[in-house]
Amino acid sequence: MVDVPALVAQAREGRPRAVARLISLVEGASPQLREVMAALAPLTGNAYVVGLTGSPGVGKSTSTSALVSAYRRAGKRVGVLAVDPSSPFSGGALLGDRVRMSEHASDPGVYIRSMATRGHLGGLAWSAPQAIRVLDAAGCDVILVETVGVGQSEVEIASQADTSVVLLAPGMGDGIQAAKAGILEIGDVYVVNKADRDGADATARELNHMLGLGEARAPGDWRPPIVKTVAARGEGVDEVVEALEKHRAWMEERGVLAERRRARAAREVETIAVTALRERIGDLHGDRRLDALAERITAGTLDPYAAADELIASLTGQ
């Protein structure tokens, strides 16, 4: 058994191995999962969670890396969660150089973790929020959650961030693709990356039009900004950070941040509860309680609805 309090203390000191170990414990439905989650609870709620999503090829990893650099310059501790089945991020903290993330691999103020969809009980909707809790409790000031944004679950994860960044690139018919994937509605900040290429202005205009940004809004409503970047050269990245900080300040002022976090917590509880109930019912195959109920139904002394009520009641008595 793992000494959870010691592990949590080490993680808070910034030891990457302790963080890695904790994430593995919460990812893998370990018997100590509950102990870990209970230990983390009082330490969470400080990190600012930013979701980054967009189609492959828009430069997500490069943008994430550039944002890490910007936050590091500001002295922040940064966590990166790369949620992508096809991600170049591997297991712990090592990265392919093609994503320019290697510069952060030896930085103790940065923790990078990849997350694949395979094999996780309940999928990423279940495990990503847990990993965010670990990074939060470990003292990260900012957590960047990078998702592919093509599948339903990726969009769901991105939409659970405090602030969602939607990335596009010019000349990819990307606006329409993004609209199809359902990621256009979730952006709090839009980034047109590779802005040195032809068509960047056209993409920004198209986006502006699709989002109805030219239309009147109620005073005090958030108007998502569109920021142009060349992430590979770091251009425009400070403007992205500025837009994020503005959105955060706007959310704090209006109570939106607390509201989003409550909604995220509620979804997390629901996901855990549904998974747990399904498992409990699954476990009942061949169980005496279910057999006994079935026996009474076939004898005509109980109807299936009353039996289902009894079953549900017995599930909670466990």
Next chain:
Amino acid sequence: MVDVPALVAQAREGRPRAVARLISLVEGASPQLREVMAALAPLTGNAYVVGLTGSPGVGKSTSTSALVSAYRRAGKRVGVLAVDPSSPFSGGALLGDRVRMSEHASDPGVYIRSMATRGHLGGLAWSAPQAIRVLDAAGCDVILVETVGVGQSEVEIASQADTSVVLLAPGMGDGIQAAKAGILEIGDVYVVNKADRDGADATARELNHMLGLGEARAPGDWRPPIVKTVAARGEGVDEVVEALEKHRAWMEERGVLAERRRARAAREVETIAVTALRERIGDLHGDRRLDALAERITAGTLDPYAAADELIASLTGQ
């Protein structure tokens, strides 16, 4: 509100409108669903449920009609549940003449009901067993459940019968198709219909081979018979009834019938319980309990797992 006891009494007298009304009540998630199910429970358990499945074109409707005639000659009351989105059966009891079922439409000893997949809460896996209960309680001696047998849910329904009949026809490459659809394993009785066509013997041989019927079995094991029929002319239908009665007697001797019925009831309870739990969790969106739990999580005083436990406990208190 419907007078349920009166309706049940009328159904038991064989009034088709009362039967139709009861099925509509159990299909449609009516507020009186539980009342109906409770009233039916003590009246069920008498009907012999036969599932008929096979690819389109094998003559399922014709075979069902021929079986109805055979059971009617023996003085049995017969219920037919046609589970098929593309079924020619419509709503209550009227049928297209192409299926030769119209001869039974005016027979008070026969109740025919079609069931489509559209719009039913939880799908057919949820509503078909309920309709079977109504027909059972209404005094049907035999209930023929006809399904297409291409989708997972149709196979599931067919496999929940007391006895499952798998129909094939010659010259359709049908053995392999049936194997693919997963219906070959569920047959207790196999019927090669349209046996006056070329290739009927070859189909029967192929089937015999695929099922390993030539191989040795433990004494007392059920060896599924293969019966050849020309249902349109009624040929071989008495042999099918004979095979069904043999299978029923075999099941009763060995306790298999009671076992199958318990398994069917258990699956029914599970389906209802899972549907109910999902609905209850769905209902909690914006509910104070979930909001309060989320509030405590964001405050760091509760972890999501402990919250899920509380949520599950509160669901059963309803």
